[in-house]
Amino acid sequence: MEALTKNKFEFHDNILNFSNKSFYYLESFSPMKIDALNKYDAIILDARDVEFARIILKKFRSSSAIEFYLKPIFLINSKANEDPLLKELIDGIIVSFDQIPETINDINQISIKIAQLESSTSNSFEVQLFKKVLNFMFTRETNTFTPYPDILSSIGYCYPTVSVNFETFEEAKVLELLEWAEKENLIWPDFLDRVYLCSNCKNGHLSYREICPNCDSANMRSEDLVHHFPCGYIGAISDFKNNVDTVLNCPKCTKNLRHIGVDYDKPSIINHCQNCNEVFQDYLVKAKCAHCKTDTDVQFLLSKNINVYKLTKKGRTAAVGGISASDFSLSNEVFGTVNLKTFATMMHYEQERIKNNPILSANIVIIYIENIFDLYRKIGKSKERELLAEFVNIVRDNIKPADFICINNPSVLSVCVNDTNLQSAQLMVMKITDKLEELVFNNFDRFALNVFTQTVELSKEQSFDKQLHILIKEIVEKG
DSSP states (O other), rough: OEEEEETTEEEETEEEEEEEEEEEEEOTTTTGGGGGTTSEEEEEEEOOOHHHHHHHHHHHHOOOHHHHHHHHEEEEEEEOOHHHHHHHSOOOOESGGGGGGGGGHHHHHHHHHHOOOOOOSOHHHHHHHHHHHHHHHHHOOOOOOOOEEOOTTSSSSEEEEHHTTSGGGHOOOOHHHHHHHHHTTTTEEEEEEEEEOOOOOOOEEEEEEETTTTTTOEEEEEEEEEETTTTEEEEHHHHHOSSOOEEOOOOOOOOOSSSSSTTEEEEEEEETTTTOOOOEEEOEEEEEEETOEEEEEEEGEEEEEEEEEOOOOOOHHHHOOOOOOOOOOHTSSSOBBHHHHHHHHHHHOOOHHHHHOOOEEEEEEEETTTHEEEEEHHHHHHGGHHHHHHHHHHHHHTTTTTTEEEEEETEEEEEEEEEEOOHHHHHHHHHHHHHHHHHHHHHHHTTTOOOOEEEEEESSSOHHHHHHHHHHHHHHOOO
């Protein structure tokens, strides 16, 4: 057995027992797996190699086992660094092993707090993960989620207590989890900054480029636009230059331009594309994602607020009382619609209603947007729900309150139109189609939406599920 003497403390095989507590000294590049360390009360982590310390700390804090992610960890041989994980996820720094007695009180307090934690499980990923984060904050007596600039993060920021549970390229999921917690009134935001992310993969490593509106080339040159006051000629400054001297001469009236503000001014800048020779004043700005290579108009980038979050009263008590959260999937439904299961049930009732009274009628409307995914790629899938909500609003504005809408999938909407004759229903659907196409054309760079519709009377004999299946199959194949 190897014995190591660290000042007045003696380690045997890197293990120290002191004041009824067991410590394990984890040296840099130690081959030991952390699975074997759960029996120790605390870890002394050698931080001479910052990357090694970071990896070990992340392994502990990202574990799903409470005996690992809440383990007291103290650094030794720590160098000054700005790594947010090493700053936020440790329990202290000791200069020498003589300071081990000073850690005992911290270890005892953490143990007392752990014993108070509520331990029920949940089927919700959001609840499980956020409960784990709250457990750590409760045992460390912290109430704030502070974002740190982080060059390794895919969005440029990280929230150490949350981010440690994700890979660096998944940092956008951290923001989604915090947004969920805010909706659940577990945390309260204070605005700090705003970032723009790729609308396709939600990565923030973007290259912004000024490009030609004709050919999308970034190979441009810019020059001043000159306005000659006496004759009113306006042109690029190169039109006024000569090969003899530096005096500017008007190409229209041949007079010299001597004093800016008296003879002439420079009201704007004009751009020349070196690729297609297009001349223009206003260039486009696009952002190319370094991760997925998607080139996106900056107006369609995903804007996300970076907030400093503080626990609410509900959040502060959730570690010991549990999280009572709403149904996350239901909360994501588009307002004004019913899910497919509810829609099918209501349509069965409609069938019984019209069977029992021949005067009554009901129609099924199928709206199929053939190229909707091309639009999502253009504006970003993150805006899918927002756009669907706009579509639903248009449909809702043109039907009766008793009619109901279902989103079968992002490209198909089903509508039940009650007590309206078929011809009137078809005219109504044509009006809806025109408004859908107009909305997209006017708001998304003249994008032409391909909308196919089918309006039929609800069958009294055929089962609704079969009728719906046949209608959607026919319209998709037709499109």
